[in-house]
Amino acid sequence: MNINWYPGHMKKTRESIEKSLTLVDIVFELIDARIPISSRNPIIDNILGNKPRIVILNKSDLASEEGNKLWEEYFFKKGLKVVCIDALSGNGIDRLIRLSNQLYEEKKQNYEKRGVISRPIRAMILGIPNVGKSTLINTLAKKKSAKTGNKPGITKSNQWIKTKSNLELLDTPGILWPKFEDKQVGLNLAFTGAIKDEILDRETLALKLIETLAKNFPNLLKSRYNVEIIDKTYLEIMEEIGRKRGALVKGGEIDYSKVSNIVLDEFRKGVIGRITLEYPEE
Ligand code: G4P
Numbered sequence: 108m109n110i111n112w113y114p115g116h117m118k119k120t121r122e123s124i125e126k127s128l129t130l131v132d133i134v135f136e137l138i139d140a141r142i143p144i145s146s147r148n149p150i151i152d153n154i155l156g157n158k159p160r161i162v163i164l165n166k167s168d169l170a171s172e173e174g175n176k177l178w179e180e181y182f183f184k185k186g187l188k189v190v191c192i193d194a195l196s197g198n199g200i201d202r203l204i205r206l207s208n209q210l211y212e213e214k215k216q217n218y219e220k221r222g223v224i225s226r227p228i229r230a231m232i233l234g235i236p237n238v239g240k241s242t243l244i245n246t247l248a249k250k251k252s253a254k255t256g257n258k259p260g261i262t263k264s265n266q267w268i269k270t271k272s273n274l275e276l277l278d279t280p281g282i283l284w285p286k287f288e289d290k291q292v293g294l295n296l297a298f299t300g301a302i303k304d305e306i307l308d309r310e311t312l313a314l315k316l317i318e319t320l321a322k323n324f325p326n327l328l329k330s331r332y333n334v335e336i337i338d339k340t341y342l343e344i345m346e347e348i349g350r351k352r353g354a355l356v357k358g359g360e361i362d363y364s365k366v367s368n369i370v371l372d373e374f375r376k377g378v379i380g381r382i383t384l385e386y387p388e389e
């Protein structure tokens with residue numbers, strides 16, 4: 108299991124996030140659209156309390172459209188604001204900005220009633236490692252207009268990243284620890300690359316992924332690798348993929364390390380297909 112998160116480390120992280128929360132108006136809770144359960148921090152609700160937040164299903168380009176829709180409905184029904192985005196391409200970012208404005212509207216009106224000129228919305232990004240926090244910051248920051256903060260006499264603060272929209276981001280995202288308790292959660296995090304091969308060696312992990320795909324997405328596996336999967340063990344499927352892809356060592360033996368890398372990398376890049384591994388429970 109991931110050994111970077113000691114209880115002491117978690118406590119410190121929590122305290123520092125709680126401090127930062129006092130500085131912001133809203134929180135962007137980033138989760139992975141392929142594994143919305145596994146990629147949520149276990150105590151996020153506890154940490155956030157009533158702080159206005161938007162649940163962001165990132166990497167939605169890698170998840171199935173049906174899954175994205177069901178998860179949006181799920182969080183919406185829970186009374187949370189939710190949006191699917193692809194932080195890399197910027198898809199969904201405009202909607203995220205609109206939702207942020209909606210959430211902030213009440214506060215803004217209060218300011219205006221008191222005759223105070225309201226300032227931009229201040230937000231912080233929270234999420235487990237590798238979920239796309241830095242990518243989102245970069246994409247939002249690119250929307251920044253060239254002149255902002257460059258006027259003489261205006262001190263540029265390091266703490267806030269200005270964007271072109273009415274939004275400022277805390278420059279360091281809050282990095283939360285993932286759940287580790289459940290074996291399936293650990294596997295999901297490892298499949299998607301959220302934890303880098305810490306729980307299993309790559310070959311065992313790839314075999315587990317092949318098992319998951321053969322059980323739940325047989326057609327995607329078949330068509331990507333042109334393999335038959337009926338009446339085969341998962342190891343045999345892996346070996347056939349190896350042969351088809353020329354992952355062989357001298358003498359024609361399967362290069363298990365190479366075939367494992369192929370399957371894991373292609374899954375993580377979405378090449379096998381857009382796959383949502385977790386669906387909301389009824
Ligand atoms: P973090 O700050 O939360 O740790 O995550 P970061 O932004 O570094 O993103 C982790 C990886 O996920 C990066 O890939 C990034 O390009 C990719 N990524 C982020 N958002 C999206 C998205 O919406 N769609 C897709 N397809 N990919 C996204 P990387 O640089 O290749 O890193 P790695 O996977 O080799 O670690």
